[in-house]
Amino acid sequence: MLNNTLAMLPELLPPEASTFAKDTDSTFMFITWVCIFFFVLIVGLMTYFVVKYKRKSEDEVTPNISHNLFLEIIWSVVPIILVLFMFYWGYVAYAKMMDPVAVLGEDGGEHIDLYVNGKQWSWDITYPGGFTINSKDSLKMKNEEEFTWSPKELISEGKENNITSYMTVPVNVPVRLSMTSNDVIHSFAVPAFRIKKDVILNRNAIIWFKATKPGLYIYTCNEMCGIDHGHMIGYLRVVEQDEYDKFMKALDVPLPPEKQWAAGKKLYLNSCSACHSLDGSPRVGPSWKGLYGKKGHKMVDGSTVDVDDDYIRESILNPNAKKAEGFGAAVMPIQKLNEKQLSYLMQFIKSPDKDPNTKPENK
Numbered sequence: 001m002l003n004n005t006l007a008m009l010p011e012l013l014p015p016e017a018s019t020f021a022k023d024t025d026s027t028f029m030f031i032t033w034v035c036i037f038f039f040v041l042i043v044g045l046m047t048y049f050v051v052k053y054k055r056k057s058e059d060e061v062t063p064n065i066s067h068n069l070f071l072e073i074i075w076s077v078v079p080i081i082l083v084l085f086m087f088y089w090g091y092v093a094y095a096k097m098m099d100p101v102a103v104l105g106e107d108g109g110e111h112i113d114l115y116v117n118g119k120q121w122s123w124d125i126t127y128p129g130g131f132t133i134n135s136k137d138s139l140k141m142k143n144e145e146e147f148t149w150s151p152k153e154l155i156s157e158g159k160e161n162n163i164t165s166y167m168t169v170p171v172n173v174p175v176r177l178s179m180t181s182n183d184v185i186h187s188f189a190v191p192a193f194r195i196k197k198d199v200i201l202n203r204n205a206i207i208w209f210k211a212t213k214p215g216l217y218i219y220t221c222n223e224m225c226g227i228d229h230g231h232m233i234g235y236l237r238v239v240e241q242d243e244y245d246k247f248m249k250a251l252d253v254p255l256p257p258e259k260q261w262a263a264g265k266k267l268y269l270n271s272c273s274a275c276h277s278l279d280g281s282p283r284v285g286p287s288w289k290g291l292y293g294k295k296g297h298k299m300v301d302g303s304t305v306d307v308d309d310d311y312i313r314e315s316i317l318n319p320n321a322k323k324a325e326g327f328g329a330a331v332m333p334i335q336k337l338n339e340k341q342l343s344y345l346m347q348f349i350k351s352p353d354k355d356p357n358t359k360p361e362n363k
């Protein structure tokens with residue numbers, strides 16, 4: 001009851017919109033009430049003593065009290081127990097945030113992977129399928145009219161509030177954010193979800209959440225990262241599943257041709273380069289140097305193939321169907337790629353040294 005009264009004070013706490021919010025808030029409320037209790041007790045007693053033991057006459061002498069063992073034990077042991085209890089409570093809530101099982105449930109289940117890129121000074125959000133929404137082309141989508149919300153209105157409202165980034169997730173579905181930074185340390189925080197994690201160059205920070213209430217929330221950068229740090233605010237829309245599906249469909253516009261090879265290269269660097277070199281040296285798998293178009297490419301079973309689109313496609317989708325000579329024992333893991341990603345990768349594999357779309361330099 002008291003908790004509710006306190007939480008009703010305007011803006012003291014943001015809405016509770018994720019599965020983590022309750023635990024964080026109960027810890028926070030417990031600590032707040034302990035503080036209030038001791039504040040009242042200490043300041044109250046102090047005021048009372050000030051009045052009661054005020055010097056009554058000029059020659060009154062302060063009695064010399066050295067200590068009181070009983071009181072000292074009480075005021076040491078009680079706070080220790082309280083603080084340990086706060087630690088335990090907070091730790092249990094924190095451990096849940098770090099443990100995917102707590103979000104996904106024992107039997108695993110589906111989740112959504114989003115990629116978050118912090119940079120001075122905005123956030124880029126990359127959705128499954130490789131479509132990135134950044135501050136420049138926020139919500140540039142087809143079929144806008146199909147939505148129950150208006151992307152255009154959201155953006156114009158966002159602009160007024162210095163919003164530079166937009167994220168959309170479905171309600172009640174676990175979401176995993178893989179986050180990294182292009183430059184300095186940022187920190188990704190969603191107050192309504194009670195989540196926050198530092199985002200650091202060359203590191204991949206993971207955070208999970210499950211939103212529980214549809215609505216419009218904000219995310220911010222919580223690490224002072226430069227002059228426009230305050231502009232790293234984004235709108236986070238939590239929507240019903242069918243609305244999310246519509247949104248993903250609307251995002252499903254292929255990259256312009258001049259960006260496809262570069263997207264393929266990025267996929268290569270992220271997912272394939274550990275096992276495939278471009279310079280002819282074998283790694284876990286064969287090098288891609290001179291691979292495309294090769295005639296009579298030898299397989300472990302003695303057969304040969306001509307390397308064309310179909311062979312590459314099969315090698316990626318069903319890696320163990322045909323194995324290149326010399327790599328019979330090595331296993332290529334199945335790659336989860338969609339059609340668009342496959343076509344970008346294909347362009348890169350065909351011409352790993354050079355983007356065929358770039359015009360020859362006239363020197």
Ligand code: HEC
Binds near residue numbers: 319
């Ligand atoms: C863990 C290591 C590993 C990763 C990661 C990996 N591969 Fe492979 N790949 C292999 C191995 C081993 C082979 C050869 C055996 C086979 O075909 O299964 C191979 C073969 C291939 C071939 C056929 C090459 C040839 O000379 O016949 C293609 C094409 C290929 N991989 C594409 C990819 C793509 C695209 C990715 C990234 C999306 C990728 N691989 C990621 C290990 C890997």
Ligand SMILES: [Cu+2]
Binds near residue numbers: 222225
């Ligand atoms: Cu920042």
